[in-house]
Amino acid sequence: MRKMVFEKFLQEVPQYERFMTLEEIEKEFNKNLKTSVVEKKIIGNTIENKPLYMYELGKGEKTAMIIGVPHSDEPLGSLDLTFFVQWMIAHPEADFFNWRWLIIPVLEQRGMKMNEGWLSNFGSLEYMAKYNFREPTEDQYEWSFPFTYKNYEWTQTRPEANAVKETLRSEKPNLLCGLHHSGFYDTYYYFSHDLPEAYPELRELATNLQLPLSQNAPDVPFGETLTPGFYKMYGLKDYFNYYSKNDPESLLRLRRGACSDEWYQEEIGGFSFNCEVPLFNSLVNRDDKISNRKLKELLQERKAKEQTIIQYCTENLTKLEPSFNVAEPVLLNSLMKHLSTAILSLEHDELRKQLATERNATNFEVFENDIMSDVTNLLLIGQLWHVAKTINQNQKETKITKLIEDLDYKIKTLATTTQIKGKFAPFSIQKLVRMQLGSILIISNILLNDE
Numbered sequence: 064m065r066k067m068v069f070e071k072f073l074q075e076v077p078q079y080e081r082f083m084t085l086e087e088i089e090k091e092f093n094k095n096l097k098t099s100v101v102e103k104k105i106i107g108n109t110i111e112n113k114p115l116y117m118y119e120l121g122k123g124e125k126t127a128m129i130i131g132v133p134h135s136d137e138p139l140g141s142l143d144l145t146f147f148v149q150w151m152i153a154h155p156e157a158d159f160f161n162w163r164w165l166i167i168p169v170l171e172q173r174g175m176k177m178n179e180g181w182l183s184n185f186g187s188l189e190y191m192a193k194y195n196f197r198e199p200t201e202d203q204y205e206w207s208f209p210f211t212y213k214n215y216e217w218t219q220t221r222p223e224a225n226a227v228k229e230t231l232r233s234e235k236p237n238l239l240c241g242l243h244h245s246g247f248y249d250t251y252y253y254f255s256h257d258l259p260e261a262y263p264e265l266r267e268l269a270t271n272l273q274l275p276l277s278q279n280a281p282d283v284p285f286g287e288t289l290t291p292g293f294y295k296m297y298g299l300k301d302y303f304n305y306y307s308k309n310d311p312e313s314l315l316r317l318r319r320g321a322c323s324d325e326w327y328q329e330e331i332g333g334f335s336f337n338c339e340v341p342l343f344n345s346l347v348n349r350d351d352k353i354s355n356r357k358l359k360e361l362l363q364e365r366k367a368k369e370q371t372i373i374q375y376c377t378e379n380l381t382k383l384e385p386s387f388n389v390a391e392p393v394l395l396n397s398l399m400k401h402l403s404t405a406i407l408s409l410e411h412d413e414l415r416k417q418l419a420t421e422r423n424a425t426n427f428e429v430f431e432n433d434i435m436s437d438v439t440n441l442l443l444i445g446q447l448w449h450v451a452k453t454i455n456q457n458q459k460e461t462k463i464t465k466l467i468e469d470l471d472y473k474i475k476t477l478a479t480t481t482q483i484k485g486k487f488a489p490f491s492i493q494k495l496v497r498m499q500l501g502s503i504l505i506i507s508n509i510l511l512n513d514e
Contacts, residue, residue, distance in 0.1 A: 107226025135174020140242025
């Protein structure tokens with residue numbers, strides 16, 4: 064019976080053609096208030112001092128908190144939660160799957176608004192590069208929770224993190240899920256702890272949706288595998304422990320707080336997970352088999368490309384400097400910080416090259432250090448374009464218009480070559496929504512029966 068209801072739920076996910084804007088999501092959620100089964104609450108403020116809303120539904124003994132758009136360039140969760148709530152209202156026989164749900168459809172609202180230029184063109188690397196916006200790490204909701212470890216302390220918490228922190232503290236949910244998603248890697252999970260009962264069903268879901276699980280944890284070098292495709296959730300403490308042993312100099316550049324899952328585990332407990340689905344599929348081989356490319360040469364080529372892009376961005380940023388007073392300040396601040404981070408990362412690239420052994424790279428290492436390096440460079444140029452565009456809207460000058468035209472050409476050229484080299488094609492949004500919502504249903508059902 065449960066399986067039939069789950070299947071009906073997933074079958075009714077719409078065939079989305081694009082992501083919805085913040086205004087559209089808010090409009091859809093306001094429709095839900097016409098029913099008495101949804102309660103709207105203000106749990107705090109956004110960084111722009113606007114109300115941050117949470118929606119409560121269901122009366123189950125266990126509580127789940129689900130957060131959409133935890134990073135501003137990850138809009139998928141807003142679609143997940145819009146459909147989730149609307150379906151629950153329309154199907155009272157499902158009884159909210161016997162849970163009480165706390166839903167935040169869009170957490171990072173300011174940043175999502177800045178990404179709206181690519182939400183209806185999500186299959187285009189060019190549009191994604193031009194309008195992609197993500198806060199620098201230390202300014203993100205996800206990495207600004209309070210943290211104290213050894214001699215390090217972080218207290219610069221964003222308003223959204225404060226709101227979530229206080230809600231977690233008062234509600235003590237049994238399940239926390241931030242609806243993160245990746246851009247270009249195979250699907251993978253982060254779990255707060257091992258949950259063997261979930262793996263077979265989640266693998267079956269991924270197989271049915273033709274979303275292969277990643278054999279590599281692409282985010283950090285210290286990823287702990289629970290089982291292939293499933294990795295242990297990490298936090299700032301793991302960065303400290305790893306860098307202390309392997310790369311002490313990186314400790315000096317580590318500036319951030321705890322992530323939401325880390326704080327939740329320390330203060331509340333319960334189970335937390337992320338289901339990281341990709342927006343793009345790549346037909347490039349990304350396994351651990353040995354390629355015909357030397358690792359040291361690959362790392363040298365990566366560093367050379369990054370140096371070229373950093374120099375290009377720095378030179379053009381200098382041309383824009385007289386007009387910084389009319390630039391969008393959040394975009395400009397973000398670009399400056401991302402550029403500084405890119406410059407610092409060159410030192411790390413050099414260290415990696417020096418430590419690399421005389422061996423051939425794996426296919427995954429080629430993908431990571433060649434194709435994904437091009438994607439990173441593309442996004443950096445795109446941020447510069449976005450800043451120049453906001454300046455040009457406020458101050459029409461021939462030299463700025465010409466600079467935007469040059470950036471346009473650079474972005475289009477690199478986007479085209481990267482798309483061809485990476486063999487990238489966008490996934491169906493419907494499929495990605497089904498993957499994340501199916502994961503929530505499978506895991507919540509296991510936890511419901513877990514005493």
